[in-house]
Amino acid sequence: MVTLAGGQGTRLGYKGPKGTFELDLYPKKSLFEIICDNLKELNQNLQTTIPWYIMTSIYNDTATKLFFERKNYFDYPKEAIFFFSQSELPIIDIYGNLVLEETFRIKEASNGNGDVFSALARAGYIHQMKQQGIQWLFFAGIDNVLLNCVDPLLLGLTIVNGHLTASKTLRKENPQDKDWIFASKSGKPSIIDCTYLTEDMKIEIDPITKHDCFRDINLLSHLFSINAVEELANDVLPYHRAFKKNTFVNEEGMKQVPEQPNTFKFENFIFDAFSFFPSIQLLRVKKEEEFAPIKDFNGPHNPEVATILYEKVKLHKKHIDDDEKD
Numbered sequence: 286m287v288t289l290a291g292g293q294g295t296r297l298g299y300k301g302p303k304g305t306f307e308l309d310l311y312p313k314k315s316l317f318e319i320i321c322d323n324l325k326e327l328n329q330n331l332q333t334t335i336p337w338y339i340m341t342s343i344y345n346d347t348a349t350k351l352f353f354e355r356k357n358y359f360d361y362p363k364e365a366i367f368f369f370s371q372s373e374l375p376i377i378d379i380y381g382n383l384v385l386e387e388t389f390r391i392k393e394a395s396n397g398n399g400d401v402f403s404a405l406a407r408a409g410y411i412h413q414m415k416q417q418g419i420q421w422l423f424f425a426g427i428d429n430v431l432l433n434c435v436d437p438l439l440l441g442l443t444i445v446n447g448h449l450t451a452s453k454t455l456r457k458e459n460p461q462d463k464d465w466i467f468a469s470k471s472g473k474p475s476i477i478d479c480t481y482l483t484e485d486m487k488i489e490i491d492p493i494t495k496h497d498c499f500r501d502i503n504l505l506s507h508l509f510s511i512n513a514v515e516e517l518a519n520d521v522l523p524y525h526r527a528f529k530k531n532t533f534v535n536e537e538g539m540k541q542v543p544e545q546p547n548t549f550k551f552e553n554f555i556f557d558a559f560s561f562f563p564s565i566q567l568l569r570v571k572k573e574e575e576f577a578p579i580k581d582f583n584g585p586h587n588p589e590v591a592t593i594l595y596e597k598v599k600l601h602k603k604h605i606d607d608d609e610k611d
């Protein structure tokens with residue numbers, strides 16, 4: 286399992302690595318602990334220990350490691366947790382100028398979750414995994430409290446259908462929503478901006494499967510074979526531009542804290558990796574069961590909503606477990 290935890294979490298604006306953000310549960314639970322709980326449960330069911338690789342960035346690496354130390358690794362086998370750090374790139378302001386972190390230091394930001402493949406290789410982990418016989422890697426973000434990423438069903442389907450990559454998807458509720466969707470681009474699996482679709486395509490139904498063609502959205506829950514990961518570590522993914530809030534030092538050397546996004550950062554996205562392969566296994570899952578991300582305090586993906594959804598799913602699961610015991 287690879288957790289992508291190198292992001293800055295600018296929208297949430299929480300001081301500290303996003304994975305250390307705690308849900309208001311009793312007792313409180315951090316985003317890292319929620320993922321760890323899932324892994325522990327799987328380990329118990331499958332009688333194994335799933336290695337857990339956590340990608341950090343220069344900005345949160347030390348704080349993340351200290352947090353794990355302080356929490357005693359949530360009682361996960363410490364030797365099965367591996368941290369590695371992604372790279373950074375300079376950011377620019379709206380005039381294209383470099384931005385300063387301090388008077389004589391250019392400000393940089395992590396270069397997107399798509400750096401994960403080369404970051405794994407740089408850390409020597411791809412080699413290590415191959416030696417250990419690891420054949421498949423699940424990848425997911427840090428902020429979805431209903432994440433069910435290490436999913437034997439997704440793995441089984443992917444192997445049986447002969448794909449090297451796979452992804453879970455959600456059905457876009459409203460065809461007019463501006464989400465990016467899975468589609469085939471130049472014959473390769475891709476995730477594209479839905480504004481490229483015509484109005485007819487947005488509601489197109491496949492005549493054979495009777496499924497809608499262009500309504501699968503990404504929830505950042507992916508699977509890649511180790512050979513695909515190794516290949517991707519040497520490939521160059523495209524860069525996307527993101528407009529984000531970043532503190533900087535002005536010409537007088539004073540620190541400025543912007544209230545609105547003020548800088549462009551350049552990011553690789555992990556989903557661009559799909560188009561390096563001929564095919565992909567998609568598995569559409571239910572939003573209410575697998576998707577409750579925390580992105581900010583004011584939008585639909587806020588901590589309060591995520592906590593309610595998390596508790597609802599946990600309660601439901603407890604009822605099922607209790608029924609099975611009876």
Ligand code: UTP
Nearest residue numbers: 289290291292293294295296395397398426427
């Ligand atoms: P987001 O795109 O939601 O970014 O990342 P973010 O950093 O969490 O939040 P904002 O946009 O600044 O508010 C989706 C996932 O990808 C990871 C994040 O940690 C999150 O799990 N990510 C993002 C990285 O690991 N590295 C990056 O450079 C960017």
